[in-house]
Amino acid sequence: MPAAPVACWQSASAAGREESMTVVTQPVSRGSAAGAEAAYGPGAKWFHWITVTLILIAMPVGFVIQHLKDDHKMPFYAVHESAGVTIFLVALARLAWRLRHPAPPLPEHVPRPLQRLATGVHHALYLLLIVQPILGFVATNAWGFPLRGQTAYLGLIDLPKFMETNERLAGAVQAAHNTVAWVMLALLVLHVAGAIYHQAIRRDGLLLRMV
């Protein structure tokens, strides 16, 4: 006789929630991918992996710029800044979408402190996906190099210049941008280490919630 389906998420029928997750109604046995029982929906997955791609462009390019000769820097600024502004727009859309599509709760077998750590890292990443591009945008404007001409958004759209050059402010905001870059990198290392830990050591299939 087939085993009864596992009711993973009792409130799955609540408005909006159905779209944000996929409930797999298969029995969970020892050694199965227990963590994958309530997965993120396709919308959450698209937002997540588009963001990952953009971060993989913006972050390494940002770190490389300072090591380049001045006359080689411009295309790198253009790529970095356009990717960064896109991250900002995607993050705004993602947060608006996420407010109406809550994340599926972590499975009970994940210890409470780890659940709190994972959720804290997610919230911090959301915050920095908004704050970091704003710092970068303000710094470029304060340096007197707004996103126009060679560094227009996506090479096409001149963004408004909203302030006069102010090198003191630029230096401070740039320092904050550079510091946040390292904080973000540390959070991402923690986040990816968590995903690898679940996949390779606990083998609870948690990664499958997001793929």
Ligand code: HEM
């Ligand atoms: C989430 C988005 C972003 C990330 C992750 C990011 C990351 C970084 C990183 C890692 C650096 C190098 C830090 C260092 O040298 O220690 C950097 C530098 C910089 N970023 Fe961003 N950035 C983002 C968005 C932006 C945006 C939207 C702009 C401008 C519109 C911008 C403008 C700059 C500038 C001007 C620098 C200095 C580059 C240099 O001259 O060395 N960034 N960013």
Ligand code: HEM
């Ligand atoms: C590089 C940039 C990345 C960013 C900014 C990022 C950000 C996030 C955020 C904000 C969430 C929470 C989603 C929500 O609850 O709405 C999340 C979930 C998740 N991420 Fe990432 N992530 C990144 C890279 C990765 C990578 C490389 C992996 C895999 C190796 C990964 C695996 C996951 C998984 C499995 C979840 C779901 C966790 C759960 O089951 O609750 N992420 N990510």
